[in-house]
Amino acid sequence: DSGVTQTPKHLITATGQRVTLRCSPRSGDLSVYWYQQSLDQGLQFLIQYYNGEERAKGNILERFSAQQFPDLHSELNLSSLELGDSALYFCASSVGFGGNPALDTQYFGPGTRLTVL
Amino acid sequence: DAKTTQPNSMESNEEEPVHLPCNHSTISGTDYIHWYRQLPSQGPEYVIHGLTSNVNNRMASLAIAEDRKSSTLILHRATLRDAAVYYCILGGGSGGGADGLTFGKGTHLIIQP
Numbered sequence: 001d002s003g004v005t006q007t008p009k010h011l012i013t014a015t016g017q018r019v020t021l022r023c024s025p026r027s028g029d030l031s032v033y034w035y036q037q038s039l040d041q042g043l044q045f046l047i048q049y050y051n052g053e054e055r056a057k058g059n060i061l062e063r064f065s066a067q068q069f070p071d072l073h074s075e076l077n078l079s080s081l082e083l084g085d086s087a088l089y090f091c092a093s094s095v096g097f098g099g100n101p102a103l104d105t106q107y108f109g110p111g112t113r114l115t116v117l
Numbered sequence: 118d119a120k121t122t123q124p125n126s127m128e129s130n131e132e133e134p135v136h137l138p139c140n141h142s143t144i145s146g147t148d149y150i151h152w153y154r155q156l157p158s159q160g161p162e163y164v165i166h167g168l169t170s171n172v173n174n175r176m177a178s179l180a181i182a183e184d185r186k187s188s189t190l191i192l193h194r195a196t197l198r199d200a201a202v203y204y205c206i207l208g209g210g211s212g213g214g215a216d217g218l219t220f221g222k223g224t225h226l227i228i229q230p
Contacts, residue, residue: 002160033217043204045160045217058217090160104208105216106153108160 003027006091006110012115018079021112025072025093031055032074033094033106038087049074050097078114081098086116121205124216126225137190137224139205143184150192151208152179153218154201161204161220164190200228 003026013019026037027031034046036059045058049068060066064082065088096106122140128226134176141150152164164180165172167188178191192199204223 002162004160035217042222043155043218043220045219048217056217092160105163105166106161108162111160 001108002107004091004093004107006089006109006112008112009098009110010113010115012117013081014117015081015083017081017116018077020112021076021078021082021089021091021114023074023076023091023093023109025055026107029093029095029107030072031094031104031115032068032072033092034060034074034076035090035092035108036087037090037111038084041087043090046076048097055097081116083116086114088113121207123203123205123221123224125222126208126227128227128229129163130229131157131197132194135192135195135199135226135228137192137205139189140187142186142189142208143206144207148207150179150181150185150188151202151206151218152177153206153220154203155223156201157200164203195226195228197228197230200226202226 004025007022030051033048037043046060047066048056052068063079066076075094088111090108090111095105096104098115136164149166149168151166154160154164155161165177180189202223202225204220206218
């Protein structure tokens, strides 16, 4: 158990809909990362937040957005869903935001499996 | 971004050592070498990281070539629980930022009982 929690575990929805995935980081971690894992694209970094501020952006679509709240939990919002958005979505957390790999080790949650029908 | 090259898959026997290679010929002077693994149906899990010197922890050892163009993750005594996809990732480079990890395809390690 990494200490990172994600809800829900599974989500089934229809094309065109909007969903919100939730992540609670490990106690004491200030950075939260979101990743998408699909069969054809592998594990891809989407976005990072540190202490409430967006820190780095990866291959995140404009239909997707995220935020980190004052209690440090994060939400990933996916809208206008398409069949191709079906994937596992992982959240990870770390203590730091850079400069010290010992503090930047990322701890991953168990993921949310999204199925778009 | 500097890239890594790993074999697609490797097979080993239980209770034997496993050496997982990774080539990273374009590594920059400030890139750390990180290893993560992903067990079936789980999120990735940190294994080890290093910069220049060999590193040991309770999970594994990391041997880094003198020119840093390659490295080897060593599992000293593989168990069935070590069957996973192992990812070699470069990061923490000149930008110093804990940016998102760039996962390649990794090495699928199969452990035979």
